[in-house]
Amino acid sequence: MTRLGDLERAVMDVLWDMVPGTSDGVTVREVADALDGRELAYTTVMTVLDRLAGKGMVQRQREGRAWRYRAAGSREAHIAQLMLDALDLGGSRDAALVRFARSVTGTEAEVLRAALSAEAGLTDRVEDPQAGQPPLADEATDR
Amino acid sequence: MAYALHFAASILACWLTAEVLAASTWTWRAPRVAIVCWQAVGLALGLSAMGLPMALGLAAYDQPTGSALVALGTDLAHGTLPAGVGAVHLGLVGVGFGIGAVLLTTTVRSVYGTVRAQRRHRDLLSLVARRDPTVPGALVLDHPSAAAYCLPGVKPRVVVSAGTLSLLDRAELAAVLTHERAHAQERHDLVLLPFTALCRALPWFRWVRHAHERVALLVEMRADDKARELHAEAPLAGALRRFAAAGHRITPAGALGLGDRDLDVRVQRLLVPDRTPRLLGATALAVTTTLAALPIALFLN
Numbered sequence: 001m002t003r004l005g006d007l008e009r010a011v012m013d014v015l016w017d018m019v020p021g022t023s024d025g026v027t028v029r030e031v032a033d034a035l036d037g038r039e040l041a042y043t044t045v046m047t048v049l050d051r052l053a054g055k056g057m058v059q060r061q062r063e064g065r066a067w068r069y070r071a072a073g074s075r076e077a078h079i080a081q082l083m084l085d086a087l088d089l090g091g092s093r094d095a096a097l098v099r100f101a102r103s104v105t106g107t108e109a110e111v112l113r114a115a116l117s118a119e120a121g122l123t124d125r126v127e128d129p130q131a132g133q134p135p136l137a138d139e140a141t142d143r
Numbered sequence: 144m145a146y147a148l149h150f151a152a153s154i155l156a157c158w159l160t161a162e163v164l165a166a167s168t169w170t171w172r173a174p175r176v177a178i179v180c181w182q183a184v185g186l187a188l189g190l191s192a193m194g195l196p197m198a199l200g201l202a203a204y205d206q207p208t209g210s211a212l213v214a215l216g217t218d219l220a221h222g223t224l225p226a227g228v229g230a231v232h233l234g235l236v237g238v239g240f241g242i243g244a245v246l247l248t249t250t251v252r253s254v255y256g257t258v259r260a261q262r263r264h265r266d267l268l269s270l271v272a273r274r275d276p277t278v279p280g281a282l283v284l285d286h287p288s289a290a291a292y293c294l295p296g297v298k299p300r301v302v303v304s305a306g307t308l309s310l311l312d313r314a315e316l317a318a319v320l321t322h323e324r325a326h327a328q329e330r331h332d333l334v335l336l337p338f339t340a341l342c343r344a345l346p347w348f349r350w351v352r353h354a355h356e357r358v359a360l361l362v363e364m365r366a367d368d369k370a371r372e373l374h375a376e377a378p379l380a381g382a383l384r385r386f387a388a389a390g391h392r393i394t395p396a397g398a399l400g401l402g403d404r405d406l407d408v409r410v411q412r413l414l415v416p417d418r419t420p421r422l423l424g425a426t427a428l429a430v431t432t433t434l435a436a437l438p439i440a441l442f443l444n
Contacts, residue, residue, distance in 0.1 A: 005269045012270050055266055078271045079286050083304065085264055086290040097264070098326040098335075098362070100291035100319050100386070112288070 007048045010035060012057065015071040025061065025070035080115040087112070146208055146441060147198035153191040153437050157184050160434060161350065164427070165357050169420040171412050174364040176424040178334060181358050183431035185337055190438035193243045198441075200235030203227035207444035212236075245344055253340040257332075264294055268302065277313075278303060281320055289389045291319050299327035310389055315382035318374040325369035331362045360405050367409055380413040 014034045018026055032045040049069050052058040060067045073081075085097060161184055164170060170177035194208055201211035203225055215236065218224055272282035281301040284290070289306040293299055301323040303316070311319065326332075338355040345351045370379050387406040 009270050057266070057270065075271055078267050079284055082264065082267055082271070082284055082302075083286050083288055083290060085260070086284070086292050086302065086304070087288065097261075098293045098295060098323075098331050098366075100322055100363075100382075 004048070004051075007040075007044070008052055008057075010038065011045065011048050011052065012071060012075075015058065015069065016075050024063075025059075025068035027066050027068055029066075031069070077115060080112050084112050144202050146211075147195060147202060149441060150191045150195040150198050150208075150438065153187060153434065154195065156434055157188040157191065158350075160184050160431060161188075161354055165350075165353055169423045170357075170361060171364055171408070172417050173419050173421075173424045174361040174368065176428060178358060178361050178365065180427050180431040181354065181361070182334075182337070183435040185341065185354070187431075187435040187438055189246055189341075190435075190442065193239045193246075194438050194441060195239070196235045196242070197239030200228075200232040200239070203232065207441050209442045209444050246340075249344040250337065250340040253336065253343055257336070257339075261294060261296055265296070265300065268294070268300060272302065275308070277308065278316065278320060281323075283308065289386060291323060293323040293326040295327055295330065295332035301327065306389075310385050311382050312378075314374065314378035315385065318370045318379040319382050321373050322366045322370040322379070325366040326362070329365070329369075331366065334362055335359060360408070363405070363409060364412065367413065371413060376413040380410050383410045383413075 011031060014031050015026065018030070018034060028042060028046045028049060031049065032040055032042050035045065049058060049060070049067075053060055053069070057072055058069050059072050060069045062068075086099065088097075088099065160180075164177065164180060164184065170180075197212065198208050201208060201215060204211035204214050206214060215228070218228075268282060268284075272284050275281075275283040281303055284302060284304045286304045287306045287309075288304060289310045290304040291302070291307050293301050301320060303319070307319070308316070335355075335358060338358050341351050342355050367379060383406050387410075
């Protein structure tokens with residue numbers, strides 16, 4: 001993974017772990033402080049947040065002279081989105097991925113879609129990390 | 144008129160060949176040859192579909208379509224059309240070019256949509272997927288459903304979900320990863336691309352969708368072959384069975400998961416050893432390349 005990709009991931013982790021779903025978000029300074037161990041320049045963190053905003057991963061709001069940033073979607077919602085793609089349930093007509101096997105049931109699809117639509121309706125509420133998880137974990141592991 | 148008949152015959156032959164290819168099972172034992180055959184049929188069909196209206200419009204020139212087009216071009220430039228070339232004929236030539244343009248634009252749109260979806264997927268992966276020592280070189284998504292796939296591209300990514308890690312044992316997982324790497328190395332996404340584009344261009348033709356499904360299955364079989372070369376049949380068949388069963392386990396009684404029949408076919412193929420059908424494969428290759436060569440020759444002459 002590139003250094004930039006690595007930084008983006010670290011910044012997203014900060015956003016997800018510090019302010020899970022709260023509406024006011026965090027400032028660049030707060031993110032930089034949370035990434036203390038990496039000794040990043042303030043401008044570096046700002047650039048990374050800027051890039052993430054450009055990709056639609058981060059939303060920002062002006063507050064006084066500073067911007068406040070927060071994650072556009074929860075980590076679980078992003079994983080649900082990737083899984084919908086992976087299981088070919090995303091409704092895309094393009095062959096973006098090549099899959100090993102498809103053995104998906106209607107229930108599974110509903111659970112994944114529910115995880116996403118719940119996210120869309122509740123972006124301002126505190127997220128329960130388990131909310132987006134389908135109740136299939138035990139079924140898969142007890143084999 | 145003779146040239147239009149050639150194109151019409153070519154379209155008919157393409158349709159027949161596609162029907163035979165779709166119905167035959169020797170293709171499963173020689174997936175690579177079969178994929179090439181499908182590609183040749185697709186190319187021949189596209190060119191013939193363009194050529195038929197053009198040849199009808201250019202009948203007055205009594206020349207192969209390529210030379211007739213050049214002759215029409217020069218005549219149009221001089222503003223003098225020979226007798227027998229009227230508005231209807233020009234319209235037919237236009238229809239031919241229109242079909243070509245539709246095929247080209249749907250392909251371009253398909254490529255564009257695919258690249259965009261892949262970039263988005265890649266961005267999300269780099270934020271939420273993790274590396275795992277049990278699957279070196281692959282990315283892991285923390286989700287209990289079972290999925291294993293390849294994100295194709297210049298820098299391909301092989302991805303498995305946590306559900307897959309708990310579903311498969313070590314040998315099965317290794318076979319699945321080899322299968323996915325085969326997709327990435329042989330750029331199976333590019334193999335499928337024209338068929339996906341054709342499905343977009345002609346969504347109402349059942350047999351175009353059918354052809355796409357056939358080629359998709361053959362691509363999976365080709366990757367299965369690469370995996371069995373390295374890991375033997377048993378783990379791969381085991382992995383496929385587990386994927387099929389994972390679908391059944393959470394399905395309401397009676398309903399099957401998607402793609403179950405294809406999974407069964409792939410498992411059966413791995414368990415019943417069979418020789419590669421060289422003679423049949425060579426015959427099919429000869430037929431389909433001839434099929435593709437005919438319209439090409441008419442356009443180049």
